[in-house]
Amino acid sequence: MKRIFITYGTSEGQSAKIANFIADVLREHGHDATVLDVNEAGNRIPGGCDGVIVGSSVHVGKHDKHVVDFVRKNQDVLSRTPSAFFSVSLAAHGDPAEAGKYIQQFEDETAWRPDKVALFEGALAYTQYGFIKRHLMKRIADSKPGNLGTDMSRDYVYTEWDGVRRFAEDFAAGFPEAGPMR
Ligand SMILES: Cc1cc2nc3c(=O)[nH]c(=O)nc-3n(C[C@H](O)[C@H](O)[C@H](O)COP(=O)(O)O)c2cc1C
Structure with missing residues (x-):
């Protein structure tokens, strides 16, 4: 069993759902996974972790600034621990070139080179948005590739959970000695 720490930045909650889904998959594979919102992580990776997964959604072309700060502050641990990053955006659904640019920008900002990177499709949460945001997002959805609703x-919800599962299983496969949970 390995101790895996997962932290994420979210605005509307989709990245939190993805982080918790990843944790569940890791637990199925016999690992001890802890999940925390980056704002509750106290700016540090707990001691004794064998692996770290960081996630963030994209808003207005950028990943969560608290996640960027967290990664910068924990550069040392991240560079010597098996690590992965997942990015959650609408561009990941139908505009991979744009989604790739967000990753490039994030890596430039943080200087972190995770062992694995995943681009996950996010969600359009119209019922959670206020009036202005709802109409703005509708206009954006209309104008972007991906046939958005x-x-x-x-x-x-555009997240493809099978892909999230594969990402978590690939990460778990880096720790081959862990057996299935009984
Ligand atoms: C105000 C706003 C701005 C957004 N900007 C972008 C963007 O620039 N590029 C993109 O691909 N997705 C963008 N999105 C879509 C989000 O990445 C998507 O809704 C994601 O699921 C949000 O994740 P979260 O719920 O974890 O915050 C935006 C969403 C909102 C509400």
């Missing part, structure tokens, strides 16, 4: 009376 524009019915503001409902939410659209």
Whole structure:
């Protein structure tokens, strides 16, 4: 069993769902996974972790600034611990070149080179947005690739959970001695 720390930055909650899903998969594989919102992580990776996964959603072309700060402050531990980053955006659904640019920018800002990087499709949470944001997101959804939904009376979740599971399983496979949980 390995101790794996997962932290994430989220605005509307999709990255939190993804982080918790990853933790569940890791636990199925016999690991001890702890998940914390980056704002509750106290700016540090707990001692004794065997692996670290960091995630962030993208808003207005940028990853969460608290996640950027967290990564900068923990550069030392991240550079000597098996680590992975996942990015959550709408661009990951239909505009991979744009989603790739966000990653490039994040790596430039943090100087962190995770062992694995994943781009996950996020969600359009119209029912959670206020009036202005709802209409703004509808306009954006209409103009972007990926055939994004524009019915503001409902939410659209584009996350492909099989891909999230594969990412978590690939990460777990880096620790081959862990057996399945009994
Ligand atoms: C105000 C706003 C701005 C956004 N800007 C971008 C963007 O620049 N690029 C993108 O690909 N997705 C963008 N998104 C989509 C989010 O990345 C997507 O909704 C994601 O699921 C949010 O994750 P979270 O719920 O963890 O915050 C934006 C969403 C909102 C509400």
